[in-house]
Amino acid sequence: MPESPSARPVAVVTGASGGIGEASARRLAAAGYEVVLGARRVDRLEAIAADIDGRAIALDVTDDASVDAFAAQVPTLDVLVNNAGGALGADPVLDADLDGWRTMYETNVLGTVRVTKALIGALEASGSGTIINVGSIAGFEIYPGGGGYIAAKHGVWTTTRTLRLELLGRPIRVTEIQPGMVETDFARVRFDGDEEKAAAVYAGMTPLVADDVADLVAFVATRPEHVNLDSIVVRPRDQATGRDVHRTA
Structure with a gap:
């Protein structure tokens, strides 16, 4: 963990009001960080x-x-944990809701860039900063009905890889964690609160939970400062690709 002469090291987690963001904030706090939580749901x-x-x-x-x-x-x-993002809908490309696509790109890609730009000075001044972008296997795979989300998460992947190159030689590490199926509010939000559709995503299989991803966030953050974990792909045992999932009858 980075050393601080007078206080706990500081971690920012975006999208921290639930799911992976909340779990990551809790894990980083347990690891000794002062966590600054950011999201729109301030009461939460x-x-x-x-x-x-x-x-x-x-x-x-x-x-x-x-x-x-x-x-x-x-x-x-x-x-800095850039976690804010998410998916909207699962329409085929030819039936795309373009407003939804814009929202996904704005949140997942431009949101990550916007926050990183705003905080890069503080990260570099620490002498050993770490950027952790929470992406998705959708950043390097495709599946029917995922077009807008896939395009956005591919954007996160390419942005992260470019940033890693551009920061080479500066005291900042850059990692992307790319989860497969994680049971949070993700599917519920994606399907506009439709509980039946959300439950069907995980039916007959055992998905990851938010704490599984949060464990990796804390692991990355607490590696020795010369160690950069460029990317981590994590899926449930029941999932081999974005399309191939083992489900019981």
Whole structure:
């Protein structure tokens, strides 16, 4: 873990009001970090922050002013976890809801870039910063009905790889964690609150849970500073690809 002469090292987690973001915030706090939680659901953030002795700050990664205001309250930073994102719908490409595609790109890709740009100075000033982008296996695979989300997560993958090259020689590590099926609110949001559709995604198989991914976030953050885990792909045992899933009858 990065050393701090006067206080705990600081970690920022975006999309921290639930799911992988919340779990990552809790795991980093347990590892000794002061965690700054960012998301739009401030009431939920404040409850989590109180549990882990962290800080809750309103954050909309799609809004420049919101990101700038957030960054102004984080003068020192050791770890940035870009987790905010998500999927909307599962329509074929030819039936695409273009507004949904724009929202996914704005949140997953531009949101990641916007937050990283705003906090890169604090990360570099730490002398050993770490950027962890939470991507998806959709960043390098395809499956029917995933066009908009796949395009966005491919954007996260290429952005992360480019950033890794561009920061070479500077004291900042860059990692992407690419999960397969994780049972959180992800499917419920994707299907606009349709519980039946959301449950069907995980029917007959055992998916990952948010803590499984959070364990990897904490692992990456606590490696020796000369160790960069470029990418980590993690799937449930029941899933081999985005399309191939073993399900019991």
